[in-house]
Each structure stands twice: as C-alpha cells, then as structure tokens.
Amino acid sequence: MRILFTTVCVYCLSMLSCLAQVQEKLTRYVNPFIGTGAVSGSLSGNTYPGATVPFGMVQLSPDTRAEPDWEIGSGYNYNDGFIAGFSHTHLSGTGAPDLYDVLIMPSTGAEKTRTGEPNQPLSGYGSRFSHSDETAKPGFYQVRLKDRDINVELTATAHAGFHKYTFPLGTRDPKVVIDLDHSMKKGVFNCRVIAAQLHIVNDHAIEGFRVISGWAKLRKVYFYAEFNRKIRRSDLFDGGDEYFDQTLLNGTDLRAVLNFDIPNNSPLLTKVGLSTVSIRNAKQNLSLEIPDWNFYGIAAKADAAWERELGKLKIDGEKQKKQIFYTALYHTFIQPNNYADVNGDYTGIDFTVHKASHGFYSTFSLWDTFRAAHPLYTLLQPERTTAFINNMITQYNDYGYLPIWQLWGQENYCMIGNHAIPVLVDAALKGLQGIDLKRVYQAVKGSATTDHRGSPFGLLNKIGYIPENRQSQSVSLTLEMAFDDWCVAQLAKKLNQKDDYLFFMKRSKSYRNLYDSESGFFRAKTDEGVWQKPFDPLKYGGNGDSPYTEGNAWQYFWYVPQDINDLINLTGGEKKFLAKLDTFFTYNQRGETNNNASGFIGQYAHGNEPSHHISYLYNYTSQPWKTQYYVAKICRELYNTSSSGYAGNEDCGQMSAWYVFSSLGFYPVNPASGVYLIGSPGIKKATIRLPLGRRFEIMTNWAEDKIYVQSVKLNNKPYTQSYITDKMIRSGGKLEFVMGSKPNLNWGIEPENKPTN
Structure with a gap:
C-alpha cells in the first residue's frame, strides 16, 4: 500500500507540474517598460509602455512631453517625471517622431491657456508622476497622477481606447481635457495641423477630427468618444480663444474642457474609437469593439489576445x-x-477610401x-x-x-x-x-x-x-x-x-x-x-x-x-x-x-x-x-x-x-x-x-x-x-x-x- 501511495503521489505531482506548465501565462513575463528610457551613457529602445493589442491601430500611452521630439519618438521617456496626457497612437522604437493623436487628460481645477513652460501644454492639466505608482502589462497601463491624486487606467482594442479615471474623494469639479493640437514639435517634418473640428454630440459624447501633416503627410484622424457620466459643461478652445458652452468649433489649435457630474466619486469611464475614414466609422469601430462599460473585461480580452500570439x-x-x-x-x-x-474601409495612399477584406x-x-x-x-x-x-x-x-x-x-x-x-x-x-x-x-x-x-x-x-x-x-x-x-x-x-x-x-x-x-x-x-x-x-x-x-x-x-x-x-x-x-x-x-x-x-x-x-x-x-x-x-x-x-x-x-x-x-x-x-x-x-x-x-x-x-x-x-x-x-x-x-x-x-x- 505504501508503494502504491508513493506512486500515486508521484503521478499527482507530475500531473500538477504539467498542468502548471499548461496554465502558465506568458503575458506575465512581458515588461513594457523595457526600452523606454536610457541610463547614463546608453541609449534606450524608444518604446512605450501603454496599452495596445497585437498589430492594433490604437496604442494608448502616456506622453511625457508636450511636444515629443526626436529623442523620444515613442512619446514616453522613463527618465521623465511629468505626463502631458494620454494619446491614442504611437510608434514603437523608431528614431523619428510622429502620431500622438487625440490626447486626453483628466484634471481638476481651472484650466488655463498655454504658459510656454517646457513640457506643459496647459498649466492646468499636466501632472507629475512616480514609477512607484505606475504599472504596465500587455493591453493595460496604470498611473497615479501625483498633482491631483487621480488614478488613471488604460486598455485598448484594435481601433479603440478605453480610459478609467478614479478621482480623489470630495472632488468638486472633475473634468477631461481633449487636445487635438498635441503632436510632435511643430516644424519637424514641417509638422502642422491643417484642419480640425470638435463637436459636442450630446451630454455623453464628443466627436471630431484633425488633418495633420508630419512625417506621414496629410493624415486624417477621426474620433468618437463616449462617457459613462453626464457632461455638465463644455468649453472649447482654439489657441487662446475660449468659447463657452459652444457645441461646434473648427480651427487648427483645438482643445475641449469637459466638466462632469460624478456621483459618489464613482469612476469616470471614457471610450474613444478612431478611424482614418470618417467619424461614422470611428463610432462603428467603438460600438462593435467596446459595446458596454466593462473596463476590466476589455483589459482581459486584450491580455487574452496577447496570450494567443505569444503562445505561438x-x-x-x-x-x-x-x-x-x-x-x-x-x-x-x-x-x-x-x-x-x-x-x-481605409484611407489609401491616394487619399481616397478603399475596402480591404x-x-x-x-x-x-x-x-x-x-x-x-x-x-x-x-x-x-x-x-x-x-x-x-x-x-x-x-x-x-x-x-x-x-x-x-x-x-x-x-x-x-x-x-x-x-x-x-x-x-x-x-x-x-x-x-x-x-x-x-x-x-x-x-x-x-x-x-x-x-x-x-x-x-x-x-x-x-x-x-x-x-x-x-x-x-x-x-x-x-x-x-x-x-x-x-x-x-x-x-x-x-x-x-x-x-x-x-x-x-x-x-x-x-x-x-x-x-x-x-x-x-x-x-x-x-x-x-x-x-x-x-x-x-x-x-x-x-x-x-x-x-x-x-x-x-x-x-x-x-x-x-x-x-x-x-x-x-x-x-x-x-x-x-x-x-x-x-x-x-x-x-x-x-x-x-x-x-x-x-x-x-x-x-x-x-x-x-x-x-x-x-x-x-x-x-x-x-x-x-x-x-x-x-x-x-x-x-x-x-x-x-x-x-x-x-x-x-x-x-x-x-x-x-x-x-x-x-x-x-x-x-x-x-x-x-x-x-x-x-x-x-x-x-x-x-x-x-x-x-x-x-x-x-x-x-x-x-x-x-x-x-x-x-x-x-x-x-x-x-x-x-x-x-x-x-x-x-x-x-x-x-x-x-x-x-x-x-x-x-x-x-x-x-x-x-x-x-x-x-
């Protein structure tokens, strides 16, 4: 009986070992911070830590500079201690900058116009942060914004970004800033915003577009964003000009400041769909890929997508x-x-709309x-x-x-x-x-x-x-x-x-x-x-x-x-x-x-x-x-x-x-x-x-x-x-x-x- 018991135990341990190997998650070994910043005397990989899915269009990640330039083409430098906001498109590891589309940043307090200070596009919404309050894994990113004690969590699908903002208790005026002017440094690759639009659709949604030229010429970026809470007030900016409670604004230097009603300090969720073709397509991308408000469910799907690919x-x-x-x-x-x-649908090299199966x-x-x-x-x-x-x-x-x-x-x-x-x-x-x-x-x-x-x-x-x-x-x-x-x-x-x-x-x-x-x-x-x-x-x-x-x-x-x-x-x-x-x-x-x-x-x-x-x-x-x-x-x-x-x-x-x-x-x-x-x-x-x-x-x-x-x-x-x-x-x-x-x-x-x- 003792021999039989020993044999059974060995068999059970073997089975448990095999099961552990089968169930071992490969995503746990991925560290998106690798390559995000240089130490003294070295170069980094120029990668970013934000949320994306395999081969996806959206890369939702923090930008640590107001105007990312050559030395941080990915928009993020591990050695920086400031976040200008979270934009939805990035390049991984390139020696040249571009993209950084549709920057969004949660904030509190009064927003101000540009101050000219380095790395702070609007003095009211940039924030310092610490790596001790920052995490990243495949399809998920989190950081606590030190200046306002806002916890930010991000995840993504192929064509959409999903934000979760948890404001500190007692916040009286929670808000979100959307910046369509944020880009690499203007003038690099002759970068300039050619046209842009912001449109408050209703008390839960905003849409818009920008046409921008840079390393890639004449990019059209359309977005549709929804919120799980009511927009209480909206102010639109074109450069230094402010438009109170206006629902539509066209220009080249656009930002929106949206104030929200958030009962009982519950999280504010933001879903943003992108398209190169139209706002309608951006909305459709969003509705099909993120049909509800289950943030962690979408993060789990992103993790599962990475697990499938890494498992090859x-x-x-x-x-x-x-x-x-x-x-x-x-x-x-x-x-x-x-x-x-x-x-x-996609926008082709001839700037017309094509269809790909x-x-x-x-x-x-x-x-x-x-x-x-x-x-x-x-x-x-x-x-x-x-x-x-x-x-x-x-x-x-x-x-x-x-x-x-x-x-x-x-x-x-x-x-x-x-x-x-x-x-x-x-x-x-x-x-x-x-x-x-x-x-x-x-x-x-x-x-x-x-x-x-x-x-x-x-x-x-x-x-x-x-x-x-x-x-x-x-x-x-x-x-x-x-x-x-x-x-x-x-x-x-x-x-x-x-x-x-x-x-x-x-x-x-x-x-x-x-x-x-x-x-x-x-x-x-x-x-x-x-x-x-x-x-x-x-x-x-x-x-x-x-x-x-x-x-x-x-x-x-x-x-x-x-x-x-x-x-x-x-x-x-x-x-x-x-x-x-x-x-x-x-x-x-x-x-x-x-x-x-x-x-x-x-x-x-x-x-x-x-x-x-x-x-x-x-x-x-x-x-x-x-x-x-x-x-x-x-x-x-x-x-x-x-x-x-x-x-x-x-x-x-x-x-x-x-x-x-x-x-x-x-x-x-x-x-x-x-x-x-x-x-x-x-x-x-x-x-x-x-x-x-x-x-x-x-x-x-x-x-x-x-x-x-x-x-x-x-x-x-x-x-x-x-x-x-x-x-x-x-x-x-x-x-x-x-x-x-x-x-x-x-x-x-x-x-x-x-x-x-």
Missing part, C-alpha cells in the same frame, strides 16, 4: 531570460498595424525589419504576412513602387533602397498561401527598375554603381540595392524568367565596383571613377552627406548577404577574411560617430541594423565557434530587463526579432534565402507552433557558461551543418543541441557543412 512560441528557461524574450516577442508583434476599420496594414519600417522581423513573421504570422504582402502590392499598383517606409498608409521615403523587395520574395519563395507569384514578381521587378527616392536605378544601370557626387549614401545604396537585385533574380529564376534572372544577377554584383583592394573597404567613387578623398573607415554617416547610411566603412564592409563567399574571395581568402572579422570585433578605436552608433563590441554596433548579421559570418569559415561566442555575448551584454534594455532604437520589432531568433539558436543572415545560420541558443527548450498542427522543438542543455555547440541532432540524427533551412522548420521536428563551456573546434567546419549564401 513557447520557451523554457530562467525568469530573466523569459522576460527579455517575451518582451521582445511582444514588441515584434505590436506592428505592422491594421488601420482598416472594422468594416474594411483582410485588413490593411501599415507602419512598415522596412530598412530595419526586412532583416529579421519579417522572416520571423513568415514563421509565426504566415496569415498576416500574406496580408502584409498583398497590402504592399496595393501600394505598388496605386503608387508605382513598393513601400520604403510606410506610415498610416502614406509613404514617408525614410531610408534607402526598397526593402519591401526581399520581404515579398522571401514570402513568395517560402510558398505562403494566398500570394500570387506573378503579382509579386511584377511588383518587385517594377520597383527594382523604376527610379524613385532612395533607389536611383538609372545611375546604377549607366555607371554600375552609385557615384557619391551624384547621390550621397552611395556606398550603402550600391550594396543594399545589389542585395535587392539578388532577391528579384531568385524569383525570376523560379518563374523561368531567364533574361531577367541574368540581368538582376549581374546587377547584384555591383558592390564589386566599389571595392578598393588597397584599403580593403567599399569606398565612394565619383561618376568619373575616382575614389573620393579623404577616406576614414571609422567616420560615421547619418542619412545624407556621407557615403554610408547610419554606419561607417567597417560596418558596411560585411553587407553582401547574398554572396558571403564572394566577399571572402574579394578579401583575399578565408585567412584574411577571418583576420578582418577578428579585428572588426576587437578594434575599439572610435572615429567621428553620431546617435546611430551604440552597443559597441569593437567596431560592431548592435544598436543599429547594419551590424546585425555580422556576428554570424564566422559560420562561413572554419571557426563557427566564434559566432557562438559573439552571439552569446551580445545576448548577455546588450539586452536586459531595465528601461535601457535595448542597445539602440528598437525599430518596430527588428532589435527584438534579432534576440528572438538568436535565443532559439539561429538567424537569417540572408533574409530572403530561407536559410538560418546556427549560433548559440540561449534557452533550454522552445516549441514553435506551425500551421496544420505541426511543432518544431528546440532542446538544449543551456547554462550561462555553456555557450558553445558541441553537437547537434535533427530528428534524432547527427547534424553537422552550421545552418538549417526554413523548410526543415516548417516540416516540424526536433533540433537538439549539446552545449559546452569550451569550443568544439571540429563542429560545422567542413566545406559541405557551411552555408552557400
């Missing part, structure tokens, strides 16, 4: 690792944003996200990726070329090249459902042959490279366009377009025309073939007036992801390539840098995207163990759980996607090849949920000191290749790593075990 990739590991990992996955899934209304996605930071975020979407979000692709093709059809940096359906032309091309080709070659290969090919070929901002193909065809005296950022342009051309060639090959294949493959070698064998770098030339002087490989470029984009010659030397083996040959063979790569990671001298330079390991700068693939290049040599070393070092030293948890701008999921892939043990150096190079897994177990009920498991004996691959098995068979393919993963199965504290100098070094592109 489950890992086991230490708590801190899981916090960084799931916050990274959370940040990756914030965007692109579906800004089509519930009924499918599966949503319409925007916020495509493609110069950043084509590298890792989009390959991660093809793996974990295949249905949405299909929508992304079809939406990009819509821009091609309506605008003449694929997106470069699309924001709220408008092209802002930020960055160089046209990196929608690798995104489309990658999804097409992986066989994602719902993608028409001929339409994709028409779009990528057309975009790779039509001159437009950031892609001067006429110069490339005529000269064979981009000359610096004709267009700045010439070296980066030549190298990045060469990769895009390789992508077009691969789809041409698949579709048996032989002439196109030969044309684009030839042009994909254009980087060779800027290689200077004497200096050992890619350098700028004039249109007469003369090397530009002086030349300093340490000098950084920004976004113009330099041959290099947000990097230097050291970092751009490695940007030939389509043919690393040819880069090795250009360098003079593997021995010289290894020596240069070793120097890259150990050469600590700094030349002239800028704000894009951060997260350094030697010349490697993890804080910006041009460096992201470089640690994996040892896999093309006889020393793949060095890839393992540097990947583990980057994960360990350049990501953490603090407000400065990223080494640079998070950039709409790219910084996070790098960490997600690298923690799993592989990374797409060539993001359109379907090949992932093996690095150093940082988790004990991972399960990737795939379509058709398939699973791909990754098993390791990971420990902090075990960063080197000793051996690998794929589906229980020894595996010696230093890469795996997307096809292997999608087929389902199991990848097992045996890790150790010292390098296995023999694993993955044979020529047949190395990647070919």
